[in-house]
Amino acid sequence: DAGITQSPRHKVTETGTPVTLRCHQTENHRYMYWYRQDPGHGLRLIHYSYGVKDTDKGEVSDGYSVSRSKTEDFLLTLESATSSQTSVYFCAISEFPLAGVEQYFGPGTRLTVT
Amino acid sequence: TQLLEQSPQFLSIQEGENLTVYCNSSSVFSSLQWYRQEPGEGPVLLVTVVTGGEVKKLKRLTFQFGDARKDSSLHITAAQPGDTGLYLCAGAPGAQKLVFGQGTRLTINP
Numbered sequence: 001d002a003g004i005t006q007s008p009r010h011k012v013t014e015t016g017t018p019v020t021l022r023c024h025q026t027e028n029h030r031y032m033y034w035y036r037q038d039p040g041h042g043l044r045l046i047h048y049s050y051g052v053k054d055t056d057k058g059e060v061s062d063g064y065s066v067s068r069s070k071t072e073d074f075l076l077t078l079e080s081a082t083s084s085q086t087s088v089y090f091c092a093i094s095e096f097p098l099a100g101v102e103q104y105f106g107p108g109t110r111l112t113v114t
Numbered sequence: 115t116q117l118l119e120q121s122p123q124f125l126s127i128q129e130g131e132n133l134t135v136y137c138n139s140s141s142v143f144s145s146l147q148w149y150r151q152e153p154g155e156g157p158v159l160l161v162t163v164v165t166g167g168e169v170k171k172l173k174r175l176t177f178q179f180g181d182a183r184k185d186s187s188l189h190i191t192a193a194q195p196g197d198t199g200l201y202l203c204a205g206a207p208g209a210q211k212l213v214f215g216q217g218t219r220l221t222i223n224p
Contacts, residue, residue, distance in 0.1 A: 105156030
């Protein structure tokens with residue numbers, strides 16, 4: 001199994017509060033991704049990173065920001081959480097281009113915004 | 115936005131039956147992956163197909179990439195309760211990113 005951890009695994013927060021989710025990898029993979037998973041929507045890309053300090057938006061980036069100051073860490077921040085951001089968040093890594101775009105996923109963070 | 119449509123979204127069958135899950139798009143993908151996800155865990159890669167018409171087998175699972183690289187199918191022979199899970203297809207429209215289908219929730223009843 002790829003060495004990917006996410007923290008926290010579960011979080012309940014109130015509307016309007018800032019929240020930061022952390023993804024940590026030990027594989028030294030270049031690419032890291034944040035997705036959210038909601039019933040009926042599969043996985044939707046929020047942001048991704050193709051190197052330290054290099055990030056780009058995905059299809060559902062509004063309300064989210066990311067940072068990557070080290071190869072192994074990719075942070076997802078909800079500046080002011082809303083109930084629509086209640087979801088399960090997954091981090092993924094990829095050793096592009098050596099292995100194509102196959103991605104390896106972390107265990108997920110279940111976030112509830114009340 | 116390139117979309118992948120999976121069908122069916124839910125499937126419940128008896129142990130020993132065969133089934134096929136479809137993943138369709140109007141767009142061409144450079145590769146396509148199938149993942150399986152169990153409750154409380156992240157998706158796990160099952161297979162990647164790259165060439166149009168390619169067929170890959172993983173024990174009782176057979177994956178096919180369409181000739182035009184716009185669609186794929188997953189066929190399970192003699193399904194077992196251990197096959198229960200959420201199956202996701204994901205296509206690479208180009209470099210760097212994947213587009214996921216909405217998933218097929220499969221339940222195999224003993």
